[in-house]
Amino acid sequence: MAEIRASGAEPYPYRFDRSHDIALVRAGWGHLEAGSETDDRVSVAGRVMLLRDSGKLIFATLRDRSGDIQLFVSRAVIGDDGFAEVKELDLGDWVGVEGTVMTTRKGELSVKVDSSTLLSKAVRPLPDKWHGLSDTDTRFRQRYADLIVNEEARRHFEVRHEVISSFRRTLAAEGFIEVETPVLHTEAGGAHARPFVTHHNTLDMELYLRIALELHLKRLIVGGMERVYEIGRIFRNEGISTRHNPEFTMMELYQAFADWTDVMAITERLITTAAADATGSTVLTIAGQSIDLSEPWPRLSMTGAVSEAVGREVHPSQPIAELASIAAASGVSVAPNWGAGKIIEELFEHHCESSIVRPTFVTGHPVEISPLARVDRNDPYLTERFELFVDGRELANGYSELNDPIEQRARFEAEQAAKEAGDAERGTVDEDYLRALEYGMPPTGGLGIGMDRVAMLLSGVDSIREVILFPTLRPEVHDR
RNA sequence: GCGCCUCUAGCUCAAUGGCAGAGCAGCGGGCUUUUAACCCGUUGGUUCAGGGUUCGACCCCCUGGGGGCGCACCA
Numbered sequence A: 001m002a003e004i005r006a007s008g009a010e011p012y013p014y015r016f017d018r019s020h021d022i023a024l025v026r027a028g029w030g031h032l033e034a035g036s037e038t039d040d041r042v043s044v045a046g047r048v049m050l051l052r053d054s055g056k057l058i059f060a061t062l063r064d065r066s067g068d069i070q071l072f073v074s075r076a077v078i079g080d081d082g083f084a085e086v087k088e089l090d091l092g093d094w095v096g097v098e099g100t101v102m103t104t105r106k107g108e109l110s111v112k113v114d115s116s117t118l119l120s121k122a123v124r125p126l127p128d129k130w131h132g133l134s135d136t137d138t139r140f141r142q143r144y145a146d147l148i149v150n151e152e153a154r155r156h157f158e159v160r161h162e163v164i165s166s167f168r169r170t171l172a173a174e175g176f177i178e179v180e181t182p183v184l185h186t187e188a189g190g191a192h193a194r195p196f197v198t199h200h201n202t203l204d205m206e207l208y209l210r211i212a213l214e215l216h217l218k219r220l221i222v223g224g225m226e227r228v229y230e231i232g233r234i235f236r237n238e239g240i241s242t243r244h245n246p247e248f249t250m251m252e253l254y255q256a257f258a259d260w261t262d263v264m265a266i267t268e269r270l271i272t273t274a275a276a277d278a279t280g281s282t283v284l285t286i287a288g289q290s291i292d293l294s295e296p297w298p299r300l301s302m303t304g305a306v307s308e309a310v311g312r313e314v315h316p317s318q319p320i321a322e323l324a325s326i327a328a329a330s331g332v333s334v335a336p337n338w339g340a341g342k343i344i345e346e347l348f349e350h351h352c353e354s355s356i357v358r359p360t361f362v363t364g365h366p367v368e369i370s371p372l373a374r375v376d377r378n379d380p381y382l383t384e385r386f387e388l389f390v391d392g393r394e395l396a397n398g399y400s401e402l403n404d405p406i407e408q409r410a411r412f413e414a415e416q417a418a419k420e421a422g423d424a425e426r427g428t429v430d431e432d433y434l435r436a437l438e439y440g441m442p443p444t445g446g447l448g449i450g451m452d453r454v455a456m457l458l459s460g461v462d463s464i465r466e467v468i469l470f471p472t473l474r475p476e477v478h479d480r
Numbered sequence B: 001g002c003g004c005c006u007c008u009a010g011c012u013c014a015a016u017g018g019c020a021g022a023g024c025a026g027c028g029g030g031c032u033u034u035u036a037a038c039c040c041g042u043u044g045g046u047u048c049a050g051g052g053u054u055c056g057a058c059c060c061c062c063u064g065g066g067g068g069c070g071c072a073c074c075a
Helices: A002-006 A022-029 A080-087 A136-141 A143-149 A151-173 A214-222 A260-279 A302-310 A320-329 A340-351 A405-420 A431-438 A451-459
Strands: A037-053 A057-064 A067-074 A094-103 A109-120 A197-200 A205-209 A227-235 A247-256 A283-286 A289-292 A299-301 A360-363 A379-383 A385-390 A393-400 A444-450
Touching: A022 A037, A022 A057, A022 A067, A022 A094, A022 A109, A037 A067, A037 A109, A057 A080, A057 A094, A067 A094, A080 A109, A136 A143, A143 A151, A151 A227, A151 A260, A151 A451, A214 A227, A214 A247, A214 A431, A214 A444, A247 A260, A247 A451, A260 A360, A260 A385, A260 A393, A260 A444, A260 A451, A283 A451, A299 A302, A302 A340, A302 A360, A320 A340, A393 A451, A405 A431, A444 A451
Parallel strands: A067 A109, A299 A360
Antiparallel strands: A037 A057, A037 A094, A057 A067, A094 A109, A197 A205, A227 A247, A247 A444, A283 A289, A360 A385, A385 A393, A393 A444
């Protein structure tokens, strides 16, 4: 570094004007035949990924966000001083160059460099240029290094970006308004999950990081916004696994005058369109099977699926003892405070969930486990609710929203009673939300989609950490 | 939280209980059409940490730590 500065050069200059990104050069001159020279001048900038030095001629592979291109650096063209500077480049350095477009004898599209500027010196060596970086811990802790050398890692986040922007386009086209609601909640509602707790100093009060977007968004439906959605981070203080990160991204939408059937339809449209936008096709390979998302997604009733799995008719109207004995007979252990609905959910998770491969709407969840969903118009024990499962993973959850404030209060009170009885994940009575419902919420369909899991599905990875740039890890121990 | 696996140079990996090595990166040199360029030379180690067994430990044992996977937990 001192040598660079002593030579009068600046290892960290302020800016560089480029005329093209690398993809644009490839698009414009990619057709050139081998051994061509042009007078077309370009300036490009990027990171030096490979160097091949053959004395008075140096080849470098330069990479920017859009792609790679070869630099052809001839001592006779760039001059002795410029050539000496290029010789000093290391793998990993950022450099900007100007020159003409050409192809080599072997046909490699190149920039024949007549001027080169070091843009940023890399003082730490790049991971192995061929094997890259494979240690998962290092990849996630040093995501910057992962992104530099692993094409696959970059691709996963391109897919993620395409999914999110595709969702926004689809929702905008259908008249949805994007909103932002609080992350800091005075009570953590809208889902069954343990929250993170934090403290506000000036107000001197406990606050919870949100575990769902639901209750604020439905307040906006009460307010007359009719179609709203939010794509936002939520936080659940629970285990970490290949499917779970403590902070993850949820898209929730609420549509006035709609019910669960409308919501299932929009779920299909969102995900199928995102697949086409992110991968160029609606056909995916899921667990080894080729599946076309554009075909209608099957619907499977939860009680029907469980009944088939255990070989007996199961329904939340049955006595708890009877369901508990069915559970015991099928190898599922039941806690004494569980109701009929919870036992059925447990049976479903144990016997049915993991065997679902193609996108499937599981419908008709028991009332007991669905405190914000509206009762099925044909069955008082069930709700008009669905969950979308793909490859054994839950991707989405939606329902006809409960909008009767009296019934909602009763459901909240049942939640609170369960919480006080020791079930930490159950909810509380949200008085402000009840007040909102008392103003009248139109009939509404609501949906939540786990964006990380959609990104996993469409990028074909089995770990949520592959689609979260900086997944939650234990802090690194720095000795010093 | 439990079980199994794993941790060696900056990176990717070797090394029957017997001198810690290779490739890449780095450093020095050579080469004007290379493609993971090539050729010659060369630097680089608390083998995750601590303890034990042994004449001798990267290797076997114990404790601890990081990570992975599975289970549990988990709309």
